[in-house]
Structure formats: C-alpha cells, structure tokens
Amino acid sequence: MESGKTACSSGVSASALPFPRVLSREEAAGPGSLVMSSDLGSSTGTGEEPLAPETTIELLELAKGGDPEALGRLLERCVPALRRWAHGRLPPTARSLNDTADIVQDTVISAMRHLEAFESRHQGALQAYLRRAVMNRIRDVIRHHKRRPEIAGLSEGLEDEATSPLEAAIGAENLERYETALERLKPPDREAIIGRLEMLYSYDELATVLNRPTAAAARMAVTRAMKRLAEEMQHV
Amino acid sequence: MSEAVLDEAIEQIADGLSVDWSALDAPAPGRAREWAKSLRVLSDIVKLHRDAAADYDQTTLATMPATETAAVAEPDTWGKYRLANKVGEGSYGSVYRAWDSELERDVAIKILHRRVGDTRLRERLLQEGRALAKVQHNNVVRVLGIEAHGDRVGLCMEFVRGKTLADIVRDQGRLSAAEAVLIGQDLCRALSAVHRAGFIHRDVKAKNVMRDDAGRIVLMDFGTGRAAEAQAAKSDRAGTPLYMAPEALEEGQASPRSDVYSLGVLLYYLVSGDYPVNARTIDELRAAHANREHRWLSELRPDLPVAFMQVVERAIALDPDERYETAGDLLAALSNIGLGSRSILWKFGLPVLCVLAIFLVIAGMGALTSASFDRILSRVGFGLNQRWEPLVWGIRASVSPAFMLMLMFLALAPVVVIRRVLIAASSMMRSLDASLRLRLASAAHRARLDEVPVLASCALCVSSFVMASAWWYFAPLLSAIASGVSTAPPEQLALLSPANVGLHNQYRQVFAIVVILSLLVWYPVIRLVRRGQSFPLGFGLAGAIVTGVALLFLQFPYRLLYFSLIEPFEAVTWRDAQCYEIGAREDDLLLFCPGSQPPRNRVVMKNDSELKRSGIRENIFSSFGKRP
Numbered sequence: 001m002e003s004g005k006t007a008c009s010s011g012v013s014a015s016a017l018p019f020p021r022v023l024s025r026e027e028a029a030g031p032g033s034l035v036m037s038s039d040l041g042s043s044t045g046t047g048e049e050p051l052a053p054e055t056t057i058e059l060l061e062l063a064k065g066g067d068p069e070a071l072g073r074l075l076e077r078c079v080p081a082l083r084r085w086a087h088g089r090l091p092p093t094a095r096s097l098n099d100t101a102d103i104v105q106d107t108v109i110s111a112m113r114h115l116e117a118f119e120s121r122h123q124g125a126l127q128a129y130l131r132r133a134v135m136n137r138i139r140d141v142i143r144h145h146k147r148r149p150e151i152a153g154l155s156e157g158l159e160d161e162a163t164s165p166l167e168a169a170i171g172a173e174n175l176e177r178y179e180t181a182l183e184r185l186k187p188p189d190r191e192a193i194i195g196r197l198e199m200l201y202s203y204d205e206l207a208t209v210l211n212r213p214t215a216a217a218a219r220m221a222v223t224r225a226m227k228r229l230a231e232e233m234q235h236v
Numbered sequence: 237m238s239e240a241v242l243d244e245a246i247e248q249i250a251d252g253l254s255v256d257w258s259a260l261d262a263p264a265p266g267r268a269r270e271w272a273k274s275l276r277v278l279s280d281i282v283k284l285h286r287d288a289a290a291d292y293d294q295t296t297l298a299t300m301p302a303t304e305t306a307a308v309a310e311p312d313t314w315g316k317y318r319l320a321n322k323v324g325e326g327s328y329g330s331v332y333r334a335w336d337s338e339l340e341r342d343v344a345i346k347i348l349h350r351r352v353g354d355t356r357l358r359e360r361l362l363q364e365g366r367a368l369a370k371v372q373h374n375n376v377v378r379v380l381g382i383e384a385h386g387d388r389v390g391l392c393m394e395f396v397r398g399k400t401l402a403d404i405v406r407d408q409g410r411l412s413a414a415e416a417v418l419i420g421q422d423l424c425r426a427l428s429a430v431h432r433a434g435f436i437h438r439d440v441k442a443k444n445v446m447r448d449d450a451g452r453i454v455l456m457d458f459g460t461g462r463a464a465e466a467q468a469a470k471s472d473r474a475g476t477p478l479y480m481a482p483e484a485l486e487e488g489q490a491s492p493r494s495d496v497y498s499l500g501v502l503l504y505y506l507v508s509g510d511y512p513v514n515a516r517t518i519d520e521l522r523a524a525h526a527n528r529e530h531r532w533l534s535e536l537r538p539d540l541p542v543a544f545m546q547v548v549e550r551a552i553a554l555d556p557d558e559r560y561e562t563a564g565d566l567l568a569a570l571s572n573i574g575l576g577s578r579s580i581l582w583k584f585g586l587p588v589l590c591v592l593a594i595f596l597v598i599a600g601m602g603a604l605t606s607a608s609f610d611r612i613l614s615r616v617g618f619g620l621n622q623r624w625e626p627l628v629w630g631i632r633a634s635v636s637p638a639f640m641l642m643l644m645f646l647a648l649a650p651v652v653v654i655r656r657v658l659i660a661a662s663s664m665m666r667s668l669d670a671s672l673r674l675r676l677a678s679a680a681h682r683a684r685l686d687e688v689p690v691l692a693s694c695a696l697c698v699s700s701f702v703m704a705s706a707w708w709y710f711a712p713l714l715s716a717i718a719s720g721v722s723t724a725p726p727e728q729l730a731l732l733s734p735a736n737v738g739l740h741n742q743y744r745q746v747f748a749i750v751v752i753l754s755l756l757v758w759y760p761v762i763r764l765v766r767r768g769q770s771f772p773l774g775f776g777l778a779g780a781i782v783t784g785v786a787l788l789f790l791q792f793p794y795r796l797l798y799f800s801l802i803e804p805f806e807a808v809t810w811r812d813a814q815c816y817e818i819g820a821r822e823d824d825l826l827l828f829c830p831g832s833q834p835p836r837n838r839v840v841m842k843n844d845s846e847l848k849r850s851g852i853r854e855n856i857f858s859s860f861g862k863r864p
C-alpha cells in the first residue's frame with residue numbers, strides 16, 4: 001500500500017540525493033535545469049540509480065518564479081498524499097472522491113498563491129504548510145455543515161455526517177487530547193508523528209521529510225516522538 | 237510494563253500492525269494504564285488513516301480514466317532518429333540514447349517535453365547548443381546539431397560510451413592522486429576552452445564528467461552554462477550546491493574562478509569520495525561557509541602528496557582571490573606537482589643555487605663598476621683595489637635599487653589591500669571589479685594580447701622604448717662618464733662634479749625604474765605561458781638582453797659617481813698645480829690635475845721633490861663646479 005504514494009518531497013531518500021540543485025529564476029525558464037543523468041551515454045543503461053528528480057525545494061523556487069510547469073509538478077507531487085490523508089479527515093458528506101479532490105486541490109492552489117511569503121527551511125516544511133492549509137479548510141467544511149442544518153434539511157444523521165471520521169472513531173475527547181498533545185510537541189516530533197501516523201510515509205520518505213540521514217534514523221525519530229506524545233497525552 | 241514491551245508496541249502502532257494489548261493491559265497498575273490508553277488512541281488514529289487511504293486508493297484506481305493510470309507512452313522515433321532508451325530526465329526534457337539511421341551511429345538527444353511550449357525554453361536550448369558548438373575541444377562533449385520534429389525541439393550530441401566519474405568513484409572507490417591529476421588536467425583544458433569561448437560552465441561535478449571506454453575525459457551538460465558577458469550583468473544561481481563556490485551560491489556571481497572552485501571540489505571528491513564541506517541542506521552549507529568550516533583534504537587522505545593537497549586546497553579557497561585565477565593556472569599547478577619525482581638534492585639545491593646566483597650577480601656588478609671606474613680615470617695598472625673591493629662596491633651599488641624595489645612593492649600593497657577590502661565589503665564593488673576585469677580581458681582578447689607572440693613583442697617594445705628614452709635624456713652625462721676624465725673637455729667633467737649630485741641621483745633612480753619595468757612587462761607573458769601557451773626562446777633572449785643592458789647602464793657608473801663618499805682622493809700640489817693622487821704603482825704615483833691642459837693625468841715618482849701633500853681628501857671633480 002505504501003508503494004504507490006509519493007511524499008511531498010523528493011522521492012529519493014536524503015542519503016541518495018543529498019542536495020537539491022539550486023536553480024535560478026532564469027533557469028526556471030530554460031532546459032538548463034534539465035538534469036543530465038549520470039547514465040547519459042552509459043552503456044549500462046538506466047535503472048541502476050533512480051534518476052535524480054528535482055527536489056521539492058528546487059521546484060518551489062521555480063514555482064515562486066512563476067513557472068507554471070514547476071507548479072504543476074509540485075502539485076502532482078504533493079496533492080496525492082494530501083488527498084489520501086484528507087479522505088480520512090473529511091466528514092462523510094464531503095467525502096466523495098470528487099469532493100476530496102476538489103477541496104485539496106483548491107486549498108493547495110490557493111496556498112500556492114502565497115508561496116512568495118513562504119520560506120522553505122527543509123523538505124518537510126512545504127508539506128506541513130500545505131497540510132495545515134488543508135486541515136483549516138476541512139475544519140471550515142465541518143463547521144459549515146454543522147451550522148446549516150436547516151438548509152440541508154433536518155436529517156437525523158446530520159450531526160454524525162458533519163463529524164470528521166476521526167472524531168467518530170476515537171471520540172471528541174480523545175481527539176482533543178491527541179491534538180493538544182501534538183501541539184505541545186516540538187515541531188520535528190510533530191512532523192515525525194503526522195508523517196508516519198497520518199500521512200503514512202515510508203521511513204525512506206520520512207527520512208527526506210525529516211532531514212534524517214537514513215530510514216533507520218527516521219524510524220527512531222518516530223518512536224521517540226510517539227513516546228513523548230503518549231506521555232504528553234497523559235497530562236492533557 | 238517493561239520498556240521493551242512499550243517500545244515494541246509503539247513500533248507496531250507506527251507500522252500499522254496489530255498490537256498485543258494483553259501484554260500492555262495485563263500487569264497495568266497505575267500509570268501504565270494511562271500509557272496503554274494513550275497508545276490505543278494512537279493506534280486508532282493510524283488505523284483510521286490507513287483505512288481511509290486504502291479506501292481512497294481503491295476508489296481512485298476504479299474511477300480514474302485508464303489513460304491516466306497507464307504509463308505515458310514514450311515516442312520511439314524522432315525525425316530520422318530511433319530513440320533507444322531514456323538515459324536522463326529533468327523538468328524540461330529528457331535525454332535519449334538514439335540511433336541515427338542515416339549516418340548509422342549512436343547519438344544522445346536532449347528533447348524538450350512536448351508540454352513545454354515556451355519559446356524561451358527553445359531559446360535556452362539553442363543557447364546551450366551554441367555554447368557547445370563554440371567550444372571545440374576534445375574534452376568537451378561535441379554538439380551535432382539542433383533539430384525540431386513535430387512540436388519538439390532537441391539538441392543532438394555525440395553519444396559518449398563510458399561511465400561518469402561519479403559511477404567510477406562509486407564502483408572503484410577513491411582514486412589516487414596521480415589519476416586525479418590526469419583527470420584534472422584534462423578538465424582544466426576543457427574549462428579553458430569553455431572560458432575562452434566566453435562561457436562559464438557553472439555545473440562541473442562528478443556526474444557531468446564522463447570517461448569514455450577509451451579513457452577520454454569528457455565534460456558535458458552545458459544546460460546551466462551562460463555567456464560570461466551576460467553573466468557579468470546578471471546575478472543568479474545555478475549548479476549543484478556542494479560544488480558551488482560560496483560567491484556563486486550567495487550572490488550568483490559565477491566566474492571562471494567559480495568553475496575553478498567546482499573543479500577543485502571535484503578533485504577533492506575523486507580522491508576522498510567526500511566533499512570539503514559537510515552539509516545536507518543549503519542553509520547548513522551557507523552556515524558552514526559563513527563559519528569557514530572546512531575539512532582539509534589531509535584529514536581524509538593523509539597519504540596524498542602534500543603538493544597535490546596544496547593545489548586542491550587553493551582551488552577551493554573560499555575567497556575567490558585566493559584561488560587560481562583561471563583553469564590554465566590550475567592546469568599549470570597540477571602539472572608542476574610532479575608527484576614525488578623531485579629529489580631532495582633539487583629541493584635543497586634550488587635555494588643554494590639562488591643565493592649563489594645573487595652573489596655572483598652582485599660581485600659581477602661590483603667588478604663592472606670598479607673596472608669602468610679605473611678605465612674612466614685612466615688608472616688601469618695604478619688601481620689600489622683590494623681583492624674583496626669589487627664585492628663591496630657590488631653590494632653598495634645594489635642596495636639602492638633593492639631598496640627602491642621594496643618601496644615600489646610597499647606602495648603597491650595598499651592598493652591591493654584596499655581593493656580586497658572594498659570587494660569584501662560591498663557586493664557592488666565586487667560586481668564592478670568583476671565586470672572591469674572581464675572588460676579588460678575581452679579588450680585584451682580583441683587586441684590579440686592574449687597570445688604570447690603579440691604580448692611578448694609589446695613587452696619588448698615597451699621596455700626598449702623606455703630604456704632608449706632614459707638613455708637619450710641622460711646622453712650628456714653618459715658621454716661625460718664614457719670619455720676618459722684625463723682628456724675630456726671641462727664642461728663634460730663639470731657634469732661629474734659633486735655640485736651635480738642631484739643629477740647623479742636622478743640617473744640612478746630612473747635606470748632602477750627602467751630595470752624594474754623591463755622585468756615587470758614580462759609578468760603578463762609569463763602568466764600566459766603558465767596557462768599552457770608556448771614561449772618562443774627568441775623573445776626570452778631579447779628580453780634578457782634589454783634588461784641586461786638597462787642593468788649595465790644602472791650599475792657601471794656607480795663607483796665614478798659616488799666614490800668620493802667612500803674613498804675621496806688626497807689633494808697634492810705638484811709643480812704648483814692642484815692635483816689628486818688617484819693611483820699608485822711600485823715607486824710611481826698617478827696624479828690627476830684638473831686645472832691642467834689635457835691629458836690631465838701625470839705619473840710622478842713617489843719621492844719627487846716637487847710633490848707636496850696637503851692631507852685633504854676630496855672629490856677630484858670639485859673644482860669643475862655646477863654644470864653649465
């Protein structure tokens with residue numbers, strides 16, 4: 001199940017691709033950014049090493065420069081994971097595939113408009129930024145559904161339908177505990193937990209997002225963060 | 237509940253596996269119960285997200301149009317080319333290995349994506365093609381042409397069969413210094429050609445250099461290259477951060493020196509498999525540069541020859557001014573490493589030889605000025621010279637030019653320091669400086685002053701002209717010095733009078749400058765030679781002659797002009813005439829009587845009754861007074 005998705009970051013682990021290529025705005029307009037692979041002309045052909053794709057930071061630079069191509073690629077890269085994630089967060093009424101897709105797409109695109117102000121510090125920063133934007137949107141959707149029962153018609157199941165599946169599954173109290181404890185954690189711990197438990201990143205992808213050298217290091221970061229979270233939850 | 241059980245449960249939750257809650261719940265008094273409660277919540281959260289994702293994936297796969305899920309079909313022909321396989325990919329296009337069915341050969345084609353309809357992109361690809369076409373060099377990938385088929389534009393290049401340096405280091409491990417030097421030399425030549433064509437590569441790295449099956453080193457990927465002139469005006473960044481010079485990373489100031497930096501990093505990587513700065517993100521890299529953090533090559537490979545490490549470290553100096561100025565300079569340095577071929581004899585012999593040469597030159601100058609002194613005074617055979625005297629005069633004659641040379645350097649030093657401070661302090665000055673140098677270089681190129689024969693001829697003309705001018709200006713003094721004082725007309729001798737000491741000093745200063753200048757004019761020539769151009773010996777000989785003649789003019793009259801400061805001659809009266817005792821030989825004395833009719837020299841017996849000594853010592857030309 002994990003194999004089909006792409007982290008909103010470089011698909012290559014941090015160790016395999018230690019660096020994004022920095023590109024200028026001028027470059028954004030040219031094939032200059034075309035990464036000629038190590039395999040160019042190699043008789044061994046392709047397949048030994050994943051072709052280094054542009055990293056998120058690199059695409060971000062291009063997108064900021066107004067390059068529609070880069071923006072498109074960035075969306076391609078970030079949106080699927082966010083959609084899968086949002087699917088579990090949206091209330092059933094807004095959970096049809098198209099709704100999920102639209103809500104995520106709209107949110108991401110509008111968030112991208114403010115990219116100028118967004119200063120990317122690491123690979124995971126954009127992912128967190130977009131997820132937050134989608135989360136806010138989801139909260140709006142839930143509020144919207146809760147506020148207009150009379151328009152939507154008095155349905156018995158309305159209250160339930162306007163509740164996020166997460167709340168329904170673990171209860172409002174537990175969700176509150178979880179989210180409050182999460183907020184109290186340090187950002188890297190929070191990223192580790194959301195990345196693994198919610199976004200379902202593989203440890204390889206997580207290593208890139210969390211700026212860890214190896215998948216094993218990412219796994220350790222997740223375990224430690226979960227311990228802290230569980231501890232924190234007991235004090236909420 | 238033990239720590240191990242807790243850890244295991246946490247890992248199971250994180251991986252979405254089912255947890256053995258009984259192990260957690262069973263002995264769960266007090267706080268342990270709280271732990272279990274929290275973990276259950278986390279487990280539910282994971283389960284929910286996993287279920288939702290699975291649900292989403294399923295519906296997506298079921299509802300997505302088939303065309304979107306199927307792999308995008310790749311074209312298999314492009315014009316006359318049959319595309320074999322994709323060997324590289326980027327945001328704007330792909331690189332294919334292709335078969336040219338007409339010429340029956342493999343080619344590499346960089347084709348822009350169909351989606352990319354922007355004319356600027358085409359323009360950029362054209363620019364890369366033009367850059368490559370201008371650089372005709374065995375170590376630079378050859379461009380075959382640019383073609384458009386359908387709505388796609390592609391750049392055709394020779395297909396290089398081999399491995400990239402990155403592959404080689406990965407497969408074979410670190411290279412030896414000797415191998416790295418050979419590769420480095422080829423890349424220096426390649427970069428020299430690139431720079432000479434007016435381009436800056438800007439992305440020299442192990443992945444962009446290939447060694448083909450025959451061992452030829454090929455520099456490729458000019459996608460980020462930019463015309464140097466355009467670069468001077470623009471500030472932007474391109475390239476791979478770890479290979480990027482700090483100034484290119486910070487201000488986008490790419491220059492031949494930033495390419496030299498990248499090449500230095502590449503050499504570092506080839507022998508160490510690592511990079512001089514250890515950073516995972518650009519911010520970390522910036523911080524490392526700011527803190528001047530740097531891993532010396534000697535830490536990673538202490539076994540390498542020191543000379544090699546010095547060259548690499550200088551190539552990757554953070555301050556561009558400390559780096560080799562051009563790829564040619566780096567090539568010269570790499571060629572001079574010699575990797576252990578120099579003997580200890582050479583190491584210690586060279587300084588000894590230098591000291592000996594300086595000693596000989598000084599002694600020679602002393603002998604020259606003493607001999608010409610004796611000849612001009614017509615006292616050959618009457619000389620009072622001790623054996624060490626020429627050396628003493630040589631040293632005296634050399635002190636003031638050496639002092640002058642030092643003063644000139646001291647005067648130049650503040651200029652250099654001020655320039656560096658200004659460049660370090662303001663980016664405006666830096667770009668001004670860079671553009672000025674670029675303009676100078678291109679002006680020199682237009683005047684063909686970057687070719688040794690042209691530049692050497694100019695150097696020769698300048699030094700000859702300056703020396704001829706000095707000679708012409710001091711012609712009266714020189715003719716006074718050259719004619720023997722015994723027979724010269726009095727007005728010429730007046731020029732030698734101590735009253736004209738100002739003129740004498742001026743003569744020395746001017747000729748000292750002429751000598752220094754005749755050496756300095758060869759500096760640019762030597763720089764060109766160090767970048768790999770050959771140096772015709774004839775020019776060297778001519779230059780040495782001009783400098784030698786200037787040195788002769790500077791030194792030969794020294795003793796005549798300044799002898800009275802050290803050893804003035806004793807005034808005597810002989811037959812009522814005012815004379816000076818200027819030499820002695822067995823029983824004879826040589827007298828110089830300035831007031832007499834020429835010839836003014838007289839040989840008298842030491843015990844001549846008409847000879848009266850005064851005991852006064854003074855300059856023999858005192859009586860001639862100020863120059864007319």
